[in-house]
Amino acid sequence: MVSEINKKLSLPDFFGAIAGHRTCRIALFIFVILLFNAPLLIKYYTDLTNPYIINTVDSQQMVPFYKFYFKNFSTSYAHEYYLNAWAPLGYKYLYTSLSRFFNPRAIAHVVGAGLILVNLIFVYLAGKKFFGFYTALATCLILITSELVNYLTISGVPHSFAFPVLSAAMYFFLSRKLKMGLLTSFLGFCFYPMIGLFTFLMFFVREYFLPPLFLKKREIFSRKTVYFIITGLAAITVCLPMIIHGQSYGPRLTVDSTTQFPEFGEQGRYYTWAGDQPPTYANIQKSFFAAFILSLTSHTQGDWSKNKLFTPLISLAIMAVFLLIINNLFRRCRRRDQPACGSHCVFLLAYFISLSLCLLASTVFFPYLFYPERYIRHTLPVVFIFYLCPLIARALEIITFGKVSKNIIFPAVMLYALLYNISSNGLNYTTHIADYDQAKNKAVYEFISTLPATSQLVGWPDLRYVANDVELITHRKVYYSIEKHQVAHLAPTLIMRGMAEKFFDAYFATNIDALKKFRDETGTNYMIVDKRHFLSPDNPDYLKPTYFAPFQPYIDTKLQTKKPFILPQLEKQAVFANDTVFIVNLDNLK
Numbered sequence: 209m210v211s212e213i214n215k216k217l218s219l220p221d222f223f224g225a226i227a228g229h230r231t232c233r234i235a236l237f238i239f240v241i242l243l244f245n246a247p248l249l250i251k252y253y254t255d256l257t258n259p260y261i262i263n264t265v266d267s268q269q270m271v272p273f274y275k276f277y278f279k280n281f282s283t284s285y286a287h288e289y290y291l292n293a294w295a296p297l298g299y300k301y302l303y304t305s306l307s308r309f310f311n312p313r314a315i316a317h318v319v320g321a322g323l324i325l326v327n328l329i330f331v332y333l334a335g336k337k338f339f340g341f342y343t344a345l346a347t348c349l350i351l352i353t354s355e356l357v358n359y360l361t362i363s364g365v366p367h368s369f370a371f372p373v374l375s376a377a378m379y380f381f382l383s384r385k386l387k388m389g390l391l392t393s394f395l396g397f398c399f400y401p402m403i404g405l406f407t408f409l410m411f412f413v414r415e416y417f418l419p420p421l422f423l424k425k426r427e428i429f430s431r432k433t434v435y436f437i438i439t440g441l442a443a444i445t446v447c448l449p450m451i452i453h454g455q456s457y458g459p460r461l462t463v464d465s466t467t468q469f470p471e472f473g474e475q476g477r478y479y480t481w482a483g484d485q486p487p488t489y490a491n492i493q494k495s496f497f498a499a500f501i502l503s504l505t506s507h508t509q510g511d512w513s514k515n516k517l518f519t520p521l522i523s524l525a526i527m528a529v530f531l532l533i534i535n536n537l538f539r540r541c542r543r544r545d546q547p548a549c550g551s552h553c554v555f556l557l558a559y560f561i562s563l564s565l566c567l568l569a570s571t572v573f574f575p576y577l578f579y580p581e582r583y584i585r586h587t588l589p590v591v592f593i594f595y596l597c598p599l600i601a602r603a604l605e606i607i608t609f610g611k612v613s614k615n616i617i618f619p620a621v622m623l624y625a626l627l628y629n630i631s632s633n634g635l636n637y638t639t640h641i642a643d644y645d646q647a648k649n650k651a652v653y654e655f656i657s658t659l660p661a662t663s664q665l666v667g668w669p670d671l672r673y674v675a676n677d678v679e680l681i682t683h684r685k686v687y688y689s690i691e692k693h694q695v696a697h698l699a700p701t702l703i704m705r706g707m708a709e710k711f712f713d714a715y716f717a718t719n720i721d722a723l724k725k726f727r728d729e730t731g732t733n734y735m736i737v738d739k740r741h742f743l744s745p746d747n748p749d750y751l752k753p754t755y756f757a758p759f760q761p762y763i764d765t766k767l768q769t770k771k772p773f774i775l776p777q778l779e780k781q782a783v784f785a786n787d788t789v790f791i792v793n794l795d796n797l798k
Contacts, residue, residue, distance in 0.1 A: 259313075259681045260646040260653070264671060267680045267691035269295075269365045270316055274683060276307035280661040282685040286692035289700050292453035297446045298398025299366050313680070316364030323361050323372045328352070330375035331594060334382055338552070339598045346597040357589050369399040370586035377407040378594065381558070382551045386411065386432065390439040397443040401450075402578045403586060404443060410562045412436060417561065418554055458698035460575055469701055470757035477695045477756050552595075559591055575696070646681065649674050652736075655784045655791070657682045659734065666711055667736025667789075669693070670755060674789055675736050687711065687732045690756075708759060716766035717774050720797060727794040734783075735775070735792045742776045 272287035272295070291300060306315045328348055335344025351357060361368045373396040380389035389411050396404030415432055454460075466473035563583055570577040646653070652674050656665065659682075666687040667675030676689045686692070688707040695701050707730075714726035714735070726732065740751035753763055775792065782790035 258647075260650060262644050262646055262677055262680070263363045264643045264691070265363050265365050266313060266316070267677060267689065268694070270312045271679045271691075273303045273307040273312040274679070276304060277309075277311055278683050281683050282662065282664070284685060284692070285703065286694070286700070289457060289694065289697075293450065293457055293697065294454075294694070295450070296366050296397075296399055296401055297449060298395070299369075299400075302399075319364035320362040320368055323364070323368050324358060326372040327357070327361060327375045327590070330372070330379045331590065334375070334379040335594065335597070337379075338382060339601070343597050343601050346600075347594060350593050350596065351590070354589060354593060356585075357593070360586065366400045367402075367582075367586060369396065370403040370582075371590050373400070373403045373407060374587055374590055377410065378555065378591070381410065381414065381555050384551065386415070387435060390435055394439050394442050394446075398446050400586075401443075401447050402582050405577070406562060406566055406583060406587060408436075408439060408443065409565060410558045413558045413561050413565075414554055418557055454697060457700055460697055461695065461701060463574060469695065471693075471695045471701065471705070471759075473757065475757040477690075477693060556591075556595075559587075563587065644672055646672075646674075646677055649789075651786060652784065652789060652791075653678070653681045656684055656734075659684060663733045664731055665734040665736060665791075666714075666730075666732050668715070668738050668741070668753065669708070669711065673738065678736075687730050708755075709762065712759065712763060712766060715775065716763075716769070718769060718771040720774055723774060723794060724797050727797065733793065733795055735794055737775050737779075737782075737790050737792060739776075739779075739788055739790065742773055 268290060272283070272291050274281040275283045275287070295303075302319075303312060303315060306312075328351060331351055332344050332348050335347045339347075357371055361371050373392055376392045377389055377396075380386075380392060390408070393404050393408040393411065396402075396407055398404070415436075461469055461472045466476075469476075471477045566577070566583040567580045570580045570583065574580075656663075656678060659665075661684070664685045664687055665675065665678055667673060667678075669675055669689040669692075671690055675686055676691060678684055678686045679689075688704070688711050693704045693708065695704070710726060710730065714723055715737075717723050717726075723735070738751065738753075740749055741753045743750040745752075753767070754760060755763060778792045779785065779790050781792060781796065783793050784791040
């Protein structure tokens, strides 16, 4: 009698009973998603009303659309370059249309939230269909707490479409819906061509390269080929305008260009781990490790990249677990009662073959097929997370000889997610919704907002400095900033290098004539000066001016001049000043 009661009250059976009722499943899914997304929703609301929360890509990829919403906004060469040569056609038309009615930054918040939801839905649908309700729900929990997935999706820019498109393609791949899968690939080409190419190749590999024994049904060759031809032609059609416009800006820089253009090299414009680097084995390996580790860990837990032993060991451990997943699936495929396993074997083989081909092709034909790291960074995390919970559930069944129900995976993962988030001082994905907060410079931006709409400003151009976000926050034009400095085509690279050098010459000028010359040649009205750059190096508040290659030696030479700099002498004439910066009206210089 007691054993029967215990059996009725056992936790796995309780969850199993809930899974058997559709209404209970829906209610539990909504409850869990809201529980883990409540901070995200609150953060979205505050971000929509707080212009000082900055994502680094906003200045580059949102500001060019300001001209459609803010009638007096002055566009620039860098903005037109981005819209013509870099904005994918679907993304460009989506934001161009909506920006006539809504602020582009607000659109990005809504699009980012929608893409996170789409990603979640397709991962859930695929997980539920092949692994069961609770395994799917556990997978969604891990996906929600994955910093890398949410950080790369939440900004609403082209690369934000990568994970949702891959998740949808994965669902249609496993469900053997070729036409829907190719339609998903086409949408990928429209919004982020890299993921369109990757998913298209994945379906192509499945249909033409993998052994027929994995496929239950094979469509008529001619019909299947027509689907691929139509998708390929449609993809070329949507990508061609971007390619043609790009050619008007001169030839693309290649690996051989890094000597002449160090800004395209490893110490150049894209110098962070998540940035785009020339293809080398070390960079690809670094991105591969990061994709595994940051799928489940957070930057807030510490800078893993500085520990030379920790990174490869953890990565190798995770990779070993992932290989166990593949091995386990292959072994189960031999059993006749597990027909669905064939789909997973085919998918994983197609994924890794496609990944290898993309890495090889993007390296050989660099930079015409995107940066190799993107094929890893924007695909591997979702695939890894998708197969993680099924492996855990299977491991529990093997270890306990089937005595522990796979339904226990959900409460176990939920407990892990809660404990992990508590140890992270809150749900960790809220810490990286944006890159930094400019609220400390609120007074500066409020003053700049009072300047004439036609004003042009300039200041130290690096990230987190005032000048880099002036256009994003105040809608006033900036002569030069790091997010305007894109390095890809020859003509913009040379123009941006010249603009940067002109700014440094003016910023470190030793006479008033140099400032007036800069004003007259560039049309700049206001100079934002960081006081810390001009303090004595012995001063604890001193901040050395730094910038990416090849400009640092140029800056260091300027700093070694014996003559006093002119800008600190103009602080008394500043139209605005606080503890760290002051603004000089260059039009007042006589």
